[in-house]
Amino acid sequence: MVAPPYHDRPRSGVDSGQNTLQQNTRRISSAMHAKMCRELPLDRVEVCYHPGRSDSECDCRKPKPGLLLHAARELGLDLAQCWMVGDRWRDVDCGVAAGCKTVFIDRRYAEGLKQKTDFSARNLGEAADIILRESK
Numbered sequence: 310m311v312a313p314p315y316h317d318r319p320r321s322g323v324d325s326g327q328n329t330l331q332q333n334t335r336r337i338s339s340a341m342h343a344k345m346c347r348e349l350p351l352d353r354v355e356v357c358y359h360p361g362r363s364d365s366e367c368d369c370r371k372p373k374p375g376l377l378l379h380a381a382r383e384l385g386l387d388l389a390q391c392w393m394v395g396d397r398w399r400d401v402d403c404g405v406a407a408g409c410k411t412v413f414i415d416r417r418y419a420e421g422l423k424q425k426t427d428f429s430a431r432n433l434g435e436a437a438d439i440i441l442r443e444s445k
């Protein structure tokens with residue numbers, strides 16, 4: 310299992326402490342990810358550390374699929390057999406772009422989907438049930 314990719318954007322800063330803040334953010338994130346991988350059945354955690362701007366040029370900010378593609382390369386995964394689960398349109402579009410099956414967890418946010426999801430669920434447990442049922 311791979312944790313859904315997320316964007317761990319350092320808060321903007323204009324003083325000379327910004328590099329220290331970014332270093333601390335990465336150090337804390339790495340420690341959190343190591344603990345998650347020790348305590349949960351996770352093979353990998355993917356994070357985008359690029360600046361959090363909507364016009365970012367990196368290929369890993371959802372809805373772009375860079376983090377999923379990277380994880381698939383590293384783990385030798387067939388993305389057509391993988392699932393992207395998320396509660397935002399960006400999650401669904403990221404999964405579609407990567408060639409994954411998608412489950413949208415509908416939390417009734419005031420935003421619509423831009424692409425069609427394969428499945429919808431009310432919560433993560435229901436999403437897990439769908440994945441187990443459809444993966445037989």
Ligand SMILES: [Zn+2]
Nearest residue numbers: 357359367369
């Ligand atoms: Zn990025």
